[in-house]
Amino acid sequence: MADEFPRDDPAVTPDGPDKSAPARKGMLVVYHGPGATKEIAGLGVLFRANGRGLPVRHMRFKPDPRGEPSGDNLALEKLGIPSHVIDGPTEEAAAELWSKAVRHVSIVQEGVLVLEGLLDAIAEGWLSAAQVAEALSGKDSLLHVIVTGETAPSELLDSADLVSKMKAIKKRGSDAPVIAGIDY
Amino acid sequence: MTDQQAPKGLVIIHTGDGKGKTTAALGLMVRAWGQGMSVKMFQFLKHTGARFGEHRAAEKVGISIESRGDGFTWLSKDMDETTAIAVDQWAHCKAAIEAGETDLIILDEATYPVTYGWLDADEVASTIANRPFHVHVVVTGRDAHEKLVAIADVVTEMEDIKHPYRDQGIKAQPGLDF
Numbered sequence: 001m002a003d004e005f006p007r008d009d010p011a012v013t014p015d016g017p018d019k020s021a022p023a024r025k026g027m028l029v030v031y032h033g034p035g036a037t038k039e040i041a042g043l044g045v046l047f048r049a050n051g052r053g054l055p056v057r058h059m060r061f062k063p064d065p066r067g068e069p070s071g072d073n074l075a076l077e078k079l080g081i082p083s084h085v086i087d088g089p090t091e092e093a094a095a096e097l098w099s100k101a102v103r104h105v106s107i108v109q110e111g112v113l114v115l116e117g118l119l120d121a122i123a124e125g126w127l128s129a130a131q132v133a134e135a136l137s138g139k140d141s142l143l144h145v146i147v148t149g150e151t152a153p154s155e156l157l158d159s160a161d162l163v164s165k166m167k168a169i170k171k172r173g174s175d176a177p178v179i180a181g182i183d184y
Numbered sequence: 185m186t187d188q189q190a191p192k193g194l195v196i197i198h199t200g201d202g203k204g205k206t207t208a209a210l211g212l213m214v215r216a217w218g219q220g221m222s223v224k225m226f227q228f229l230k231h232t233g234a235r236f237g238e239h240r241a242a243e244k245v246g247i248s249i250e251s252r253g254d255g256f257t258w259l260s261k262d263m264d265e266t267t268a269i270a271v272d273q274w275a276h277c278k279a280a281i282e283a284g285e286t287d288l289i290i291l292d293e294a295t296y297p298v299t300y301g302w303l304d305a306d307e308v309a310s311t312i313a314n315r316p317f318h319v320h321v322v323v324t325g326r327d328a329h330e331k332l333v334a335i336a337d338v339v340t341e342m343e344d345i346k347h348p349y350r351d352q353g354i355k356a357q358p359g360l361d362f
């Protein structure tokens with residue numbers, strides 16, 4: 001069969017072709033909701049962008065609850081993707097990591113920055129929603145910033161380009177075993 | 185992981201109109217791979233031999249992503265051919281599921297060929313339901329068929345709150361969307 005479409009054509013997505021749109025834009029993406037899936041969406045974007053040779057970085061605003069490294073940590077290490085995890089569940093630690101994120105946004109003009117659990121740090125009162133929204137919106141670079149967490153404040157929803165909410169339609173019972181490689 | 189301690193494999197569905205279904209499946213694939221599990225992704229609809237970011241990344245680290253398709257349906261000029269490609273892709277998926285050699289198998293965009301009737305919903309659902317004990321199967325795509333939802337352990341719906349292509353007319357972005 002004739003290959004009528006370029007293999008890398010972004011028009012070939014479930015959302016259909018759109019040839020008139022601006023070609024490139026750094027986006028602010030918010031994945032939020034009660035579903036655990038939001039965390040792995042950030043990891044998926046990192047994997048994709050890394051495959052394209054774009055600069056990528058991962059920052060996690062929630063301390064790792066387990067003594068052992070998670071599959072996410074192990075994978076990021078194997079892929080050579082730089083990752084920073086918050087030092088502890090404190091306002092100071094959140095502020096320190098957030099300053100790293102701000103620096104990254106101001107310096108790196110393309111690729112992907114994943115701020116995992118940033119919304120939860122805002123919900124804890126460690127960071128100001130207005131400040132975060134201001135720092136992440138209105139940038140004119142090609143850097144995509146992915147923000148995740150349980151609930152998104154209106155400031156971030158307003159300034160985001162893409163927002164998906166993860167809802168659990170069906171889930172395992174609370175007594176179901178935690179599975180390495182699936183849950184962490 | 186073929187030891188006897190392996191937990192029972194799950195059936196996980198990412199559905200809904202919002203973005204993030206395939207992306208989250210990729211993330212799960214990477215997480216499982218990070219834990220040393222064997223993983224494999226089969227993509228329906230996307231062009232055979234597609235070279236998106238995930239294919240390039242997977243190739244670098246030796247993860248197999250097999251795409252068999254001719255683009256999305258409204259672009260297809262030959263439905264028989266489109267159906268035949270989906271049927272062929274399903275045969276590869278089924279063989280991989282039944283072999284039990286891969287811990288996590290992702291059937292990306294597999295809801296569409298089921299919804300369109302190119303694949304038999306009962307056959308797909310029963311193959312997944314009767315998988316080897318330790319195998320995890322992830323299915324992505326909009327409008328997951330009720331027979332798939334019925335056999336799933338976990339179903340997450342990605343709700344479309346704000347969509348850059350619809351709301352701002354922005355194109356899909358390399359590295360982010362593909």
